[in-house]
Amino acid sequence: GALVYQYPRRTICKSGTSMRMECQAVGFQATSVAWYRQSPQKTFELIALSTVNSAIKYEQNFTQEKFPISHPNLSFSSMTVLNAYLEDRGLYLCGAREWGGQNTLYFGAGTRLSVL
Amino acid sequence: GDSVTQTEGQVTVSESKSLIINCTYSATSIAYPNLFWYVRYPGEGLQLLLKVITAGQKGSSRGFEATYNKETTSFHLQKASVQESDSAVYYCALSERDTNAYKVIFGKGTHLHVLP
Numbered sequence: 001g002a003l004v005y006q007y008p009r010r011t012i013c014k015s016g017t018s019m020r021m022e023c024q025a026v027g028f029q030a031t032s033v034a035w036y037r038q039s040p041q042k043t044f045e046l047i048a049l050s051t052v053n054s055a056i057k058y059e060q061n062f063t064q065e066k067f068p069i070s071h072p073n074l075s076f077s078s079m080t081v082l083n084a085y086l087e088d089r090g091l092y093l094c095g096a097r098e099w100g101g102q103n104t105l106y107f108g109a110g111t112r113l114s115v116l
Numbered sequence: 117g118d119s120v121t122q123t124e125g126q127v128t129v130s131e132s133k134s135l136i137i138n139c140t141y142s143a144t145s146i147a148y149p150n151l152f153w154y155v156r157y158p159g160e161g162l163q164l165l166l167k168v169i170t171a172g173q174k175g176s177s178r179g180f181e182a183t184y185n186k187e188t189t190s191f192h193l194q195k196a197s198v199q200e201s202d203s204a205v206y207y208c209a210l211s212e213r214d215t216n217a218y219k220v221i222f223g224k225g226t227h228l229h230v231l232p
Contacts, residue, residue: 109160
C-alpha cells in the first residue's frame with residue numbers, strides 16, 4: 001500500500017535557528033507533495049505544493065525564503081523552516097499524491113516542531 | 117471562499133451508541149468538489165477514512181459512512197455503533213476534482229471520545 005514517512009517525528013529548536021524535515025513516499029510514486037502546517041488551535045494550512053519538474057507553488061503567507069522545499073525525485077521531499085520563531089511551532093504534515101491516481105493525498109505522521 | 121465547517125470541539129459518546137459528526141461545505145470556486153473524511157489517531161498522522169467524488173453517493177469504511185449531499189452541501193459522518201478504538205480526531209475536507217489539484221481544505225476537526 002501507499003505509505004508516507006516523515007522524519008523527525010518531534011523536534012525542538014532554539015528561536016532564530018533552522019530546522020529541516022523530511023518526507024518519504026513508499027510504495028508509490030509521489031509526483032506531487034504538499035506541505036501543511038497545523039498551528040495550535042487551528043486546522044491544517046497549506047504551505048506549498050511541490051511537483052516534480054515544476055516550480056514550487058507557495059500559498060499566501062508562506063514564502064520560499066522562509067520554507068525552502070526540495071523535491072529531487074518521486075519518493076522524497078524535504079522542507080526547512082528557516083529562522084524559526086514561536087509562531088512557527090506546530091505539526092507539519094507532508095501529503096503525497098500518487099502518480100496517475102485519483103485526487104487523494106496520503107499523509108505522513110507529521111513533524112511536531114517546538115520552538116524555545 | 118471555499119471552506120468546511122464541522123462539529124467543533126469534543127464529542128463524547130458511550131461505546132455501542134450511534135454517532136454523527138456534522139460537516140457542511142462551501143465550494144464557491146470549485147464546481148465539483150471531492151469530499152473526504154480524514155482521521156488522526158493519537159500519535160499518528162492523518163489517515164484517509166473515506167472519500168466520495170460524486171454527489172448523491174455514499175462512502176463507507178470501518179463502519180463509518182457519509183453521503184455527499186449537494187443540495188444541503190453536507191457530508192455528515194455517521195456510525196451506528198462506536199467502539200472505544202474509534203476515539204480520534206476526525207477532519208472533514210474538500211478538494212478540487214481535477215487530478216492535478218492539490219489543495220485540500222480542512223475543517224477544524226472534531227475530537228471523538230468514546231467512553232468504555
